Amino acid sequence: MSVISNATISKIPGISETRHLEIKFSPNLEVRSNSFKSATKIRTLIISHNRIINKIYRNSFQDLPVHSLKLTNNSISSIFPRAFSNLSLLEALQVDYNNLQEIPTGVFVNLPVKSLKLSHNKIFTIKNAALEDLSNLNKLMLDHNNLETIFLHKILKYPQRLEILWLHNNSLTAVSNYMLLKMNNLKILNLGFNPLTSIEPNSFSQTPKLNYLVLTNTHLKEIDGNVFPRTGMDYLENMYLDNSKLMYLKSNFFVGLGSLRKVTLVGNPWLCPCLTAVERILAENNVREMCAEAYTNGSRPICVNDQVNNECKPIYNEALSEKYERYKTEHPFYTPTINCIL
Incomplete structure (x- = not known):
């Protein structure tokens, strides 16, 4: 493939008639x-696996009739204000696998984008109102970044969409009841693989239409039922x-979670009597435990027991928990981690 630089982009043969263009390597x-x-x-513009020199400049894509724009794996470290402006037909925008550290205000201007993917960057801050011009946005992917806190209603004009x-x-180390404010149409929320240690009461009262909640691979030692509203989590x-x-x-x-149908539990240092109590509640409410095969077949311990109590006492046992985690570290799976999709 020929090397394409800024000087020759406009000279690509037939570019004025091109509907699908890819620039790579x-x-x-x-x-x-x-x-x-x-x-x-x-209509479709893909710029990927290039060594773009640091920046995307103002009006780089102005007024293009593009529907899908992908800027993947290009070493982009910063984006100028109005880099994406007046793209009246744009539905999906990806700027993933780059080196972005912050999203300033004014980058996205007058875009009808429904899907924005900023995954796999180094983003630690998103300025207030940075995404407010994305009034049609219904899918936002910010995974694999360095965010420690985020308040969606401060960066989005219409978080309810x-x-x-x-x-x-x-x-992320905590989920607050302020973090998800006004997100009353949210259906899928993935908070997995964060060092979460706490979830504030009523944090999910703002998300009554939530259908998928992912809290896998966190540092949570306890989740109280008061993180959910007593009524209203019908989805x-x-x-x-x-x-x-x-x-x-x-x-x-489980109070207020009457619609729950599938759950994953494995890989936690459950106290055996407490796990039995949880499984009994699941059975009584027709909730299926999923993705437990590698544990139920004996490859990993399912729970821990102090050999003293045969009833569930909700008291955290740090010594047993550490012993369980040490066992997991010393006896790793020799196959890829289970890709569990409910």
């Missing part, structure tokens, strides 16, 4: 203002609770 690609102004019929939110593999059918630090669930945990 160019070591010195630069995208500057009006680089693609000749591509007047473009968001349906899918990916926040897994960040640096929550799928919940991931596996591979965290849980030893028990409070007796009120």
